[in-house]
Amino acid sequence: MVAKPDTVVGANAERSRNHNRQVVLARVRAAGQIGRAEIARSSGLSTQAVSNIIADLLEDGMIAEQGRRSGVRGLPAVQYSLNPCGGYAFGVEIRPDAVFAALLDLAGETIFSERRTQTKHDPESVTATIEALKTRALEKARVPANRVLGAGIVLPGPFGATGIQGSGSELPAWQQIDLQTWFSEALSLPVFVENDANAAAMAERVSGVAQGLETYAFLYFGTGLGLGLVHQGRLIRGAFGNAGEIGHIPVPSAGKSVLLESAVSRLSVQRHLNAAGLAVTSSEDLRLLYASNDPALAAWLEQAAEPLSAAITTVENLFDPQAIILGGAMPDNVLDHLIGAVTLTDRSVARREDRTRPRLLRGASGRMTATLGAAALVINQAFTPMIAVAQ
Amino acid sequence: MVAKPDTVVGANAERSRNHNRQVVLARVRAAGQIGRAEIARSSGLSTQAVSNIIADLLEDGMIAEQGRRSGVRGLPAVQYSLNPCGGYAFGVEIRPDAVFAALLDLAGETIFSERRTQTKHDPESVTATIEALKTRALEKARVPANRVLGAGIVLPGPFGATGIQGSGSELPAWQQIDLQTWFSEALSLPVFVENDANAAAMAERVSGVAQGLETYAFLYFGTGLGLGLVHQGRLIRGAFGNAGEIGHIPVPSAGKSVLLESAVSRLSVQRHLNAAGLAVTSSEDLRLLYASNDPALAAWLEQAAEPLSAAITTVENLFDPQAIILGGAMPDNVLDHLIGAVTLTDRSVARREDRTRPRLLRGASGRMTATLGAAALVINQAFTPMIAVAQ
DNA sequence: TTGATAATTCAACACAGTTGAGTTAACCAC
């Protein structure tokens, strides 16, 4: 994030109402179908208050009536559920060579996505592409502009004090820019800026395998290796917005200590395969290579197991998540192999009797994870009540 | 924590007011001295609202008037500051052999502390000791019972679904108990239950070296080795309340991968010294041993540097804290040595130009850290606005 | 001395949630 720390502010009528709308919306979303009285019970609001808010949300098209529930005594409760077309989120992922965009509805469904190659890297050119993509998305999906709740912008971290942080970036002009303000003005929308791993984590929560999870971690294969940490439905960004740089942690590998990234990452596997004379550029290449039982890839996977296991153990014990998700720029079959190859130690707080879910999951969103995640930031925000958060 | 997840609830007049009181109180505390208009500006409330709340807080004795500020144009602002005797927090640490208790005032000053040896370990006996300690604390410090804001109870984690989790604990009876309810009834106070590392982290925030920090980590030498994670002023507990089990992470040590706890912990140093024929039981023993340049201790410190450095690097990169604090059951000279021996890598998100603080700090609260932390949980809570948090 | 500046208060007001009584529609037992 752009080091603009969330700031707690005071409550007033307007902010309270907003907060309560989000509380109600979150309950509707979590339940799928729910009646007003039940929302009231679980939210600490009176039925009357919930009734008023529900009327509001209905009028705004955010929810829809679903008939009455029967089978129990008493007046059957009118059920409500999310209205997917009640709001949309625009997501953008800026990569070195291209810009990806996606439009999601409230339910997290992708209703538009597109990739644009990007040769010019100055802020103005990239922004122009993004504006064009926004226009096109709304047109193709026939979504009125005022239904768009916000835009998420994803770019590889880590971030500096304001813009993107140096470290070999070819984009010095970006470093001077307050990204949130910049894009907010360009798109006339509330904007959320995030790194790829964090966004990917949110993507899984909004439409992937992390639905219903509140506390989990996402190990993201991207440029490097990142970890998105979600705690009680909120991203953990650290003091300077650079939490989750898991690629930089030391892990054991065949009797030596190495950086995780050097043993387990997209770059690592590519180097390894190159050394074996194999040119691999896309995830599809990797998928086919794995399917053909390539020995060089098998060797890489073999060496990756130990450091990856160590990293997983570390995350489990430091963060105690409900699950750890693996995803990003790796084909599903490779991810599945890695998940199978990880040694889960018993000496972990994640080892418990009352567990109902696997400790490791494969991400559902594939190659577009981070782009969907950009939009997911907006969706998630619509369901995350929090009085306060300046700007 | 006792796996009772914080739940966001709806806002109403009463909860909003409470929230706002805490927002104002937090501003007063952070500033030391501050006027109403300034609070209003920084909190998003109107001056009038702040005025009303300040009047409330004054009446409750939580703050005190401090004269007017001059030197600028306009009506001089009346300054307010915390009134230390406006509220007190009772903290209890339950150890296998003893019970520690402390009473802190609002400013975080310790105004009472005591240790009681505990031979009986059943819930009733321990609770009786705690009740006795509470009575004695209030008497000795001349604090009226209604000024006590709450009690913090600290016991070594990890916790199970309800009570303490097994793992060799001699206290099976505790496992069936909902600790928060149990102690809340016994002490007639709001109660916060936490593990030692988390409590220790809070102690530093309320009266130690973490004052003013919002996001940091505390490496706690206790029974094992724990990590208290504070993110934006709130503890990170993980999904099941067992985040921070850093003792279980694999780290490199002389070409092998070991668990951090086995190389860096109180138990580890004791075993090492025992093997060298040295009997060490207290921190004071260790302090003297270090002061006398004992070669066995030096050897232990030597071997601890590599694994500890790896752990520090891991925490920095996963969590991106403002600082990492070392403390707990180790004498200051040993902690200082360890801090000096850690290799801080440049390949860390913690390496930044705009840094004003050391990356590593020594905890200020010594041996009582966790006990003070128990009380600090209460104090911190009084300054942490959050609409919602069921029970 | 006078004007500018900024904190503070006052009083009317608006907003949102609460309360308690009353209504409605289903289930259940006879």
Place this chain on the structure above:
DNA sequence: GTGGTTAACTCAACTGTGTTGAATTATCAA
């Protein structure tokens, strides 16, 4: 079926809390 029970829901009066804008006050600066 009939009538009692249950629980969701609505209505209308009410309450608590923050906001607004004008008036007041105290200091600085020219």
